[in-house]
Amino acid sequence: MRLIALGATLRQCQLFSGLSEEDITRIASFVQPRALAKDEYLFRESEPAVGFYVVQRGAINVHRVNAQGKEQVIHVFRPGESMGEAAMASPTGYPAAARAVEQSNVLLVPKADILELVSERPDLALRMLGSMSQHLRVLVGLVDDLTLKDVETRLARWIIRHCDQSKGPPCKISLGRTKRVLAAEIGTTAETLSRTLARFRDASWIEVGGSVLTVHNGEALKAMVAERLGGA
Structure with a gap:
């Protein structure tokens, strides 16, 4: 066994x-x-x-x-x-x-x-x-x-990378980590991460409930990243 x-x-x-x-x-x-x-x-x-x-x-x-x-x-x-x-x-x-x-x-x-x-x-x-x-x-x-990127772009890229398109929409990401760990992973502070998540939520792009992040508008996140990276 x-x-x-x-x-x-x-x-x-x-x-x-x-x-x-x-x-x-x-x-x-x-x-x-x-x-x-x-x-x-x-x-x-x-x-x-x-x-x-x-x-x-x-x-x-x-x-x-x-x-x-x-x-x-x-x-x-x-x-x-x-x-x-x-x-x-x-x-x-x-x-x-x-x-x-x-x-x-x-x-x-x-x-x-x-x-x-x-x-x-x-x-x-x-x-x-x-x-x-x-x-x-x-x-x-x-x-x-x-x-090369600001915190909003780094977080958007992180969300896009971790979003399993085969299971969406909406795409759900199990965070399974503290905000401090996630903040360190994208090179910022927990406070800045919280503010950035709030901006994404207010734009109706995402929703965070407990340890699950739900992506409602992945295309908007991708468009923001593309715009800030000059289409990269």
């Missing part, structure tokens, strides 16, 4: 999607579940990499802290997402820190075991490269947002 439950989590991860039942069972046999309390660190920047992780439940805030002590959120990882793959090939350890935003469960994929499997299955190495490429796109988007 344990392997079945672990295998179900692994199949939700893009990195392992499409693998055979035999491969999933083998990986499930060596992954190590770990529970994290809210605000507990999974790893800290520059710690030696023991492997990478797949989020099973909850949310993990991956961030860096600058010389002034300001925390910049890189990404909040949710169930089914993997993180830390790049550190597998780095002698300097994890490039950022990871902390649970809420009570969470993750699966550690140990470095030695997965590298042994990759040596036998080169196609898995290509999958890992694809996953790291996706993380790189997230980083490039973050840098672009923080350097």
Whole structure:
């Protein structure tokens, strides 16, 4: 039963999607579940990499802290997402820190075991490269947002990226995070985020109820972003 439950989590991860039942069972046999309390660190920047992780439940805030002590959120990882793959090939350890935003469960994929499997299955190495490429796109988007856009545009872009058009309209986004975490993710303060959400709500573009953000006019958000970015 344990392997079945672990295998179900692994199949939700893009990195392992499409693998055979035999491969999933083998990986499930060596992954190590770990529970994290809210605000507990999974790893800290520059710690030696023991492997990478797949989020099973909850949310993990991956961030860096600058010389002034300001925390910049890189990404909040949710169930089914993997993180830390790049550190597998780095002698300097994890490039950022990871902390649970809420009570969470993750699966550690140990470095030695997965590298042994990759040596036998080169196609898995290509999958890992694809996953790291996706993380790189997230980083490039973050840098672009923080350097080129105002808070309204950054929030609109965040909403557009997280809106699953296949389930709308209206599109509903489960925030599942505090305003402070979301504000840090888009590079602003909780107060500014609240004011920006209020402006979007007053324009009848969105509605926020509890931890659910409902998008009523995604086209207006897209038009605003396009206008401010000169049609980009």
